[in-house]
Amino acid sequence: MTKRSPAHGLPDEGSGRRRQILEIAAQLFARKGYRGTSMRDIGEQAGVLGGSLYHHIKSKEALFVELHDSALDAAEERVAVAVATQQDPWARLQAACTTLLDIQLAPDSLTMPMMNDFREVPGPVREQLVARRDRFENLFRGLVDALALPPNLDRSIYRNLLLSQLNTVADWYGPGRLSPADIAAQIVAIFRHDND
């Protein structure tokens, strides 16, 4: 019996209070970005003053890094599980895309949205975040390499295009006639090219 993280990707260890603060912070970062979220904003939602948060966290930067890494850990596991249920390379890719969009488009999504534009985050921290994200994206390298693509498609470009496509859906998606799974299906339909 392996330990399973909850959907939001925050470990459930530690004091409930800290955990609650992390959830609030994640939601605000996702909605308003790193610079657009002040410690006082987070405090307000938690019912305390901004300065009081420093009993639970070291700094705003460390808080963001922790949230970002937890989100990617959880996403990585969920995607890996979904991929493992399929054998066909295109089915495996579709499973990965559907899972990723489920995570990013969940209405209460605490996790990934907007953790992609790192220009707001101070330089030194940014490199840390980019390194973690690159590790995550390696998961897709294997999936793309297994595809039988037409030879005119460059696999490296193809992978970058697919990932940026997936990471950017939250910018324009509004819950309406199509579900996250529908969008994932459309993306895979577009990116699907069999080498015949």
Next chain:
Amino acid sequence: MTKRSPAHGLPDEGSGRRRQILEIAAQLFARKGYRGTSMRDIGEQAGVLGGSLYHHIKSKEALFVELHDSALDAAEERVAVAVATQQDPWARLQAACTTLLDIQLAPDSLTMPMMNDFREVPGPVREQLVARRDRFENLFRGLVDALALPPNLDRSIYRNLLLSQLNTVADWYGPGRLSPADIAAQIVAIFRHDND
């Protein structure tokens, strides 16, 4: 003989000084975002103090809106010209994509990059920018509607995916083995599906 804007999309009327300041501001906004660029930063590059800029502009917000609108005006014209040289629907789309990527990936690009994440910009101004961008995107509605796509592809989703794909290339593209035109060709190759 119609008046032609320069590639950077800033009208060449008015005092050269103001024009120079606009160019500097555009470059900084593109590199560091709206909130990441202070008026003092712009002043420093221009060789004056931040406060002195207000002789040439009304406010930071008005400055950004002016730059954004000029960039879209110029892009709109260049894309329209490129599209008009082709008759085949897929060739027209490819011409549009190539032109747009040329603009966004130009090494000194003052114009469009990063003028896409509007979360940094204050609410009231944001609506203005979004409205202008929507008008620009209508250009692509016509191009997509002219395609003979397989019926399982939703044209509205398809258009959103294509546009977000084009707008996001600057986030990961590094000048290397592939040119902007190469990337455009890869994107069109992926998005190309003939209804057979």
Next chain:
DNA sequence: CCTACCGATCGGTAGG
């Protein structure tokens, strides 16, 4: 967890 505060930075202005 609050009070009370720090040094820094922001957009913007008056007055010359």
Next chain:
DNA sequence: CCTACCGATCGGTAGG
């Protein structure tokens, strides 16, 4: 175009 400044806001801390 500068000097000198405004009110606001920021991340963070000391001391209780």
